[in-house]
Amino acid sequence: xxxxxxxxxxxxxxxxxxxxxxxxxxxxxxxxxxxxxxxxxxxxxxxxxxxxxxxxxxxxxxxxxxxxxxxxxxxxxxxxxxxxxxxxxxxxxxxxxxxxxxxxxxxxxxxxxxxxxxxxxxxxxxxxxxxxxxxxxxxxxxxxxxxxxxxxxxxxxxxxxxxxxxxxxxxxxxxxxxxxxxxxxxxxxxxxxxxxxxxxxxxxxxxxxxxxxxxxxxxxxxxxxxxxxxxxxxxxxxxxxxxxxxxxxxxxxxxxxxxxxxxxxxxxxxxxxxxxxxxxxxxxxxxxxxxxxxxxxxxxxxxxxxxxxxxxxxxxxxxxxxxxxxxxxxxxxxxxxxxxxxxxxxxxxxxxxxxxxxxxxxxxxxxxxxxxxxxxxxxxxxxxxxxxxxxxxxxxxxxxxxxxxxxxxxxxxxxxxxxxxxxxxxxxxxxxxxxxxxxxxxxxxxxxxxxxxxxxxxxxxxxxxxxxxxxxxxxxxxx
Amino acid sequence: xxxxxxxxxxxxxxxxxxxxxxxxxxxxxxxxxxxxxxxxxxxxxxxxxxxxxxxxxxxxxxxxxxxxxxxxxxxxxxxxxxxxxxxxxxxxxxxxxxxxxxxxxxxxxxxxxxxxxxxxxxxxxxxxxxxxxxxxxxxxxxxxxxxxxxxxxxxxxxxxxxxxxxxxxxxxxxxxxxxxxxxxxxxxxxxxxxxxxxxxxxxxxxxxxxxxxxxxxxxxxxxxxxxxxxxxxxxxxxxx
Ligand code: SF4
Numbered sequence: 031x032x033x034x035x036x037x038x039x040x041x042x043x044x045x046x047x048x049x050x051x052x053x054x055x056x057x058x059x060x061x062x063x064x065x066x067x068x069x070x071x072x073x074x075x076x077x078x079x080x081x082x083x084x085x086x087x088x089x090x091x092x093x094x095x096x097x098x099x100x101x102x103x104x105x106x107x108x109x110x111x112x113x114x115x116x117x118x119x120x121x122x123x124x125x126x127x128x129x130x131x132x133x134x135x136x137x138x139x140x141x142x143x144x145x146x147x148x149x150x151x152x153x154x155x156x157x158x159x160x161x162x163x164x165x166x167x168x169x170x171x172x173x174x175x176x177x178x179x180x181x182x183x184x185x186x187x188x189x190x191x192x193x194x195x196x197x198x199x200x201x202x203x204x205x206x207x208x209x210x211x212x213x214x215x216x217x218x219x220x221x222x223x224x225x226x227x228x229x230x231x232x233x234x235x236x237x238x239x240x241x242x243x244x245x246x247x248x249x250x251x252x253x254x255x256x257x258x259x260x261x262x263x264x265x266x267x268x269x270x271x272x273x274x275x276x277x278x279x280x281x282x283x284x285x286x287x288x289x290x291x292x293x294x295x296x297x298x299x300x301x302x303x304x305x306x307x308x309x310x311x312x313x314x315x316x317x318x319x320x321x322x323x324x325x326x327x328x329x330x331x332x333x334x335x336x337x338x339x340x341x342x343x344x345x346x347x348x349x350x351x352x353x354x355x356x357x358x359x360x361x362x363x364x365x366x367x368x369x370x371x372x373x374x375x376x377x378x379x380x381x382x383x384x385x386x387x388x389x390x391x392x393x394x395x396x397x398x399x400x401x402x403x404x405x406x407x408x409x410x411x412x413x414x415x416x417x418x419x420x421x422x423x424x425x426x427x428x429x430x431x432x433x434x435x436x437x438x439x440x441x442x443x444x445x446x447x448x449x450x451x452x453x454x455x456x457x458x459x460x461x462x463x464x465x466x467x468x469x470x471x472x473x474x475x476x477x478x479x480x481x482x483x484x485x486x487x488x489x490x491x492x493x494x495x496x497x498x499x500x501x502x503x504x505x506x507x508x509x
Numbered sequence: 510x511x512x513x514x515x516x517x518x519x520x521x522x523x524x525x526x527x528x529x530x531x532x533x534x535x536x537x538x539x540x541x542x543x544x545x546x547x548x549x550x551x552x553x554x555x556x557x558x559x560x561x562x563x564x565x566x567x568x569x570x571x572x573x574x575x576x577x578x579x580x581x582x583x584x585x586x587x588x589x590x591x592x593x594x595x596x597x598x599x600x601x602x603x604x605x606x607x608x609x610x611x612x613x614x615x616x617x618x619x620x621x622x623x624x625x626x627x628x629x630x631x632x633x634x635x636x637x638x639x640x641x642x643x644x645x646x647x648x649x650x651x652x653x654x655x656x657x658x659x660x661x662x663x664x665x666x667x668x669x670x671x672x673x674x675x676x677x678x679x680x681x682x683x684x685x686x687x688x689x690x691x692x693x694x695x696x697x698x699x700x701x702x703x704x705x706x707x708x709x710x711x712x713x714x715x716x717x718x719x720x721x722x723x724x725x726x727x728x729x730x731x732x733x734x735x736x737x738x739x740x741x742x743x744x745x746x747x748x749x
Contacts, residue, residue: 045682046683046684053685359670363688363689398559399682400685402671402673402674403638403676404671405641406638406670406671422557425559426562427559428559429560439560442555443563445555445563446560446564449518449552449567450549450566452549455518455549455550462522483679483680484718487690487719488715488718488722489717489718489721489722490714490718491524493523494525497522497525498520498528498529499516499521499546501525502544506544
């Protein structure tokens with residue numbers, strides 16, 4: 031049996047259909063619009079404060095590229111350093127392997143409940159669901175992640191998974207799903223945060239096992255770095271006895287000075303803060319302080335396949351800041367769930383299909399087309415991932431896997447044939463003047479399918495009787 | 510200076526007035542303009558839709574056809590972006606670096622911002638994504654517009670957000686494209702401008718097509734047509 035890679039959600043339709051459904055939800059659109067426009071403005075201001083931003087970006091990209099070019103070396107160095115400090119390293123080829131390792135480690139402790147630091151890697155592999163199947167309950171401790179979990183919802187943003195919810199909706203979710211919620215809960219942000227805090231505190235104090243992701247892993251010393259805003263992660267990283275970290279293999283950096291670059295790039299791009307409130311770093315185990323057992327699961331799950339692609343590999347530079355989501359005009363309208371994966375928005379449109387790595391997956395194949403190629407994502411990306419370049423590259427790959435008899439492929443070839451010769455092109459222009467009979471007052475209001483997708487909301491200008499080239503030839507001759 | 514005009518397939522076919530205006534303007538500014546009749550298309554639609562293979566010969570033809578010119582000018586930010594950014598990856602194209610979008614050519618190469626234009630209308634400007642981000646034209650079109658006599662320039666709110674065209678995106682993801690278009694039209698209409706201008710007929714066709722459907726009364730006019738308009742030979746709505 032082929033095990034499905036859970037990086038995309040089962041049952042999500044291709045993007046155009048999913049987007050259409052999302053667009054009909056006006057509440058969602060309003061929530062998203064408010065949230066993204068606020069953070070856009072803040073990010074721009076935070077970035078403008080640094081005179082050397084462009085050089086920082088270049089440095090961030092260069093460090094990541096160096097790591098990716100020598101990934102094997104750095105990973106082995108990381109493994110050696112973690113092991114030397116009393117940690118244990120596990121290698122996982124895919125989601126199933128990573129989930130099985132985590133479940134085995136938790137079972138060995140005899141626990142059935144674990145607390146979790148918000149993590150993209152564990153969401154990518156569907157760890158919570160896999161643990162639940164194995165009889166282990168994973169409790170999310172990040173506020174937004176908790177809202178998604180209690181709402182039995184799906185995350186819609188990398189940083190703020192509950193961005194599609196407003197305060198009133200969150201209050202309802204808490205009242206429904208939180209057993210110890212105060213009877214007089216209001217939708218005041220402070221009241222909501224307080225309710226979540228009380229709910230989580232009990233979990234922190236009782237949990238013996240914690241699961242985290244990693245923002246960075248320093249190869250030289252074996253140190254793992256997690257940055258966050260709420261401090262709940264730090265509770266998970268210090269209170270339990272056993273800590274299991276799932277880290278994508280691309281998260282390794284060579285040494286400590288490299289962090290200087292990323293700890294400037296990440297918070298400003300992500301939350302528009304000069305520095306993130308909590309940066310937790312741990313190195314193996316420290317006797318008598320913090321977790322006494324530390325397991326690092328190094329996750330591939332499509333990453334080495336992505337690395338093998340010359341154009342696509344730059345996607346692995348991503349530090350998951352979510353700036354590209356917040357500026358994306360498509361994401362702003364459709365929200366994250368339409369992308370059918372924990373990686374939505376522009377980065378999702380390029381990363382998800384590469385991690386899925388299955389040309390027959392129709393939903394993943396629709397994602398590289400979920401962009402107008404406006405380039406706003408590339409402009410803000412702190413590690414200069416040329417997202418439009420990867421999008422068109424992946425589109426070409428989709429086309430390669432398409433039947434050459436598909437209507438679009440035939441039309442594109444026919445058009446290329448016409449364009450390949452100016453005489454043919456001119457004849458087509460003249461034939462096009464027929465279209466003038468379709469139109470009135472200089473515009474066409476209705477075309478047959480697929481042109482109807484255009485004329486549903488837009489008029490088309492009627493081509494004038496004389497093209498520019500005819501005019502040129504008439505007035506200037508054949509020069 | 511011997512300038513090759515790359516009209517682009519869309520402008521050649523649907524908006525000949527834009528290309529005529531470009532010729533008029535460049536000649537007024539002392540350029541010798543030629544239009545090699547063997548030109549067709551930059552291949553952008555093919556490339557952006559995933560048909561890079563079909564775009565390659567078009568890029569090769571472009572490089573051959575325009576190779577001898579001092580500069581090539583196109584009244585389109587997105588086709589210029591295609592030539593300059595993408596062609597070199599498809600074929601050897603020494604001319605790619607000497608291909609300019611109109612406002613770049615005027616401001617950077619000819620070093621003019623006052624082109625002797627007269628256009629007594631209330632105008633708002635949409636900086637199309639490829640002009641703005643691929644080429645980085647920045648304030649150049651605005652500087653040109655501000656120097657036009659009689660022109661009342663009004664700022665377009667959220668001007669840098671995409672209009673939702675994106676080539677085949679407008680058809681492949683029609684609903685999302687429409688949602689983006691709707692917001693753009695809302696901002697355009699809010700300015701109370703009579704004319705919406707831009708450096709790309711593709712985006713203007715998209716936004717203009719929507720504005721026409723709404724019977725908004727706002728006219729899309731390419732930047733070249735505004736800059737070519739003079740007191741002696743004023744722009745006229747009849748020609749568009
Ligand atoms: S692609 Fe760039 S902007 Fe988007 S999340 Fe990754 S690092 Fe941030």
